[in-house]
Structures are given as structure tokens and as C-alpha cells.
Amino acid sequence: AAEVNGYTxxxxxxxxGTGYFDxxxxxxxxxxxxxxxLAESTEAAQFAAEHA
Structure with missing residues (x-):
């Protein structure tokens, strides 16, 4: 919810750039x-979905 207000x-x-360094x-x-x-992080699915 806070992302709408700029929370990143x-x-x-x-x-x-974790994906790049990986x-x-x-x-x-x-x-x-x-x-x-990145591979085992909770963010991995979000990252893959945006750059698939």
C-alpha cells in the first residue's frame, strides 16, 4: 500500500541491481x-515477473 506513495x-x-551482480x-x-x-529471496518472483 505504501508503494503508491513512493515506498521502495x-x-x-x-x-x-542484485540481479546484475548475481x-x-x-x-x-x-x-x-x-x-x-536474488534466487532465494522473497523478491525473486517479483523481479522475474517484471523482466520476463
């Missing part, structure tokens, strides 16, 4: 990185 913390990972980590680790942040 619920989408913070997207705003700071892709970089996967590329460097040959697709085997175990330290990515």
Missing part, C-alpha cells in the same frame, strides 16, 4: 556460484 524498500534488491557472479564461477542473493 520492498523492491530494494531490484533497485540496487549474473556476474555466475559468469565468473562458471554457473556454479553459491553466493548469489
Amino acid at each position: 524498500a520492498t523492491r530494494h534488491q531490484r533497485e540496487v 549474473l556476474v557472479a555466475q559468469a565468473v564461477a562458471g554457473g556454479e556460484s553459491s553466493t548469489t542473493a
Whole structure:
């Protein structure tokens, strides 16, 4: 409800580029990185839906 008024913390990972840095980590680790942040987050579904 607060997002309508500009509250963005619920989408913070997207705003700071977590998906990009996860892709970089996967590329460097040959697709085997175990330290990515977005995949297991509560925001993963929101991120995928917006950029599918």
C-alpha cells in the first residue's frame, strides 16, 4: 500500500541491481556460484515477473 506513495524498500534488491551482480557472479564461477542473493529471496518472483 505504501508503494503508491513512493515506498521502495520492498523492491530494494531490484533497485540496487542484485540481479546484475548475481549474473556476474555466475559468469565468473562458471554457473556454479553459491553466493548469489536474488534466487532465494522473497523478491525473486517479483523481479522475474517484471523482466520476463
